[in-house]
Amino acid sequence: MMKRTILALTFAGLMAAAPAMAQDHGTPQPPRQKWSFSGPFGKFDEAQLQRGFKVYKEVCASCHSMEMVAFRNLAEAGGPGFSEAQVAALAAEYKIKDLDDKGEAIERPGRSADYFPSPFANPKAAAAANGGTMPPDMSTLGKARTYERGFPWFLIDIVTQYQEQAPDYITALMTGYEDAPKDFALPPGGNYNKYFPGHAIAMPKPLSDGQVTYDDGSPQTVEQYAKDISAFLVWAAEPHMLARKRVGFQVMIFLLVLAGLMYFTKKKVWSAVH
Numbered sequence: 179m180m181k182r183t184i185l186a187l188t189f190a191g192l193m194a195a196a197p198a199m200a201q202d203h204g205t206p207q208p209p210r211q212k213w214s215f216s217g218p219f220g221k222f223d224e225a226q227l228q229r230g231f232k233v234y235k236e237v238c239a240s241c242h243s244m245e246m247v248a249f250r251n252l253a254e255a256g257g258p259g260f261s262e263a264q265v266a267a268l269a270a271e272y273k274i275k276d277l278d279d280k281g282e283a284i285e286r287p288g289r290s291a292d293y294f295p296s297p298f299a300n301p302k303a304a305a306a307a308n309g310g311t312m313p314p315d316m317s318t319l320g321k322a323r324t325y326e327r328g329f330p331w332f333l334i335d336i337v338t339q340y341q342e343q344a345p346d347y348i349t350a351l352m353t354g355y356e357d358a359p360k361d362f363a364l365p366p367g368g369n370y371n372k373y374f375p376g377h378a379i380a381m382p383k384p385l386s387d388g389q390v391t392y393d394d395g396s397p398q399t400v401e402q403y404a405k406d407i408s409a410f411l412v413w414a415a416e417p418h419m420l421a422r423k424r425v426g427f428q429v430m431i432f433l434l435v436l437a438g439l440m441y442f443t444k445k446k447v448w449s450a451v452h
Contacts, residue, residue, distance in 0.1 A: 205375055208325060208343075208350030211405065215412065216342050218427065221420050222413055225394055227258035230410025233390050233403050238316065241308060243296035246317035247414050250290040256420035257413060265290050309367050311380045320411035323347050344415075345408035347373070352404035355383040 214223040231252070234244070249269040252260045260268070269288035272295055278284045288295070298304035305312040324343040327335065334340070350373040358370035358377075368378040385400045392398055396406075413419070 205377070206372060207327070208346045208373055211342070211346050211349055211408075213342050213345060213409065213412075215409070215419065216340070218423055220423075222256060222409065224257075224259040225396075226406050226409045227413055228260070229392055229394070229396060229402075230406035230408070230413075231258055232392070233385075233407040234316070234410060236390050237384055237403075238407065239294075240297055241304075241313040242316045243298075243313075244294040244316045244414060245296060246293070246315070247417070248291060248293045249288060251414075251417050253290075254417060257417055258410075262290065309380055313381070316411055316414065318415045319348065320344050320408070320413070320415035322415070323351075342412075345405075345412050348408040348411060349404045351379075352385055352407070353400055 214220055214226070234242075249265050252258050252268070253262050253265045266289070269290050269292055272288035272292070273285045274288045274292050274295055276284055276286050296304070298307060301312050321344055325347050326332075327343065351371060354371045354373035356370055356372055358364045362370065362377065364370055365378055368380060369382050370377055371379045385403045387399050390398065390403060392402075396402055416422070
């Protein structure tokens, strides 16, 4: 009876501590969003990826590189759905540093096989242009950024296969800029963001209503921009997500069939043994 009481009190204490564990020094948890690509059968929304790419190109690309993504990826299955001609025209807008046949440094129009170039010549130049802090590369932000959900939520996430902490966090970060409270000591050059750990972030508010024009009639609001760029960054970090999900589903079917065959084989082999 005593053991049961101790276990019950321990579990109750963990449950009570869960919100505190999930937060980082008063940082609220990002609101959970609905994503078309969530779950084992989810898939990317092409229109949303195209809008997200437009936000990246017109807003984010001036500071953030995406050096692990090639222009040709934009035309691959499961992505934004651009045609090869559109990708070629887009790549040609960029200047790529290269060498000519004599080994001389040149700049040429981009090709579909090229990767997105950095907006800065080198990391030191990037840091110097941004108050001493180099903006992170966006190639893997859709997977790298996350937050602690705490107990028991991380156990529930395993069962429900919830893996969208990164886009939830990025969306919250883009919409979390506020005026700093009067009792908050904001460092020089810092900006207050309620979802950023410590609340002081070097990046100024990047989005505002009406900043990017959408051609499909979608709302031109900070909230919509934030969700679209978040979805695009998830795709950029894992452009072959749909293929991975498809293979995973096929493997599960194979294992179930194999398990059934093994079960009936065992029964057949050992049927004469009493």
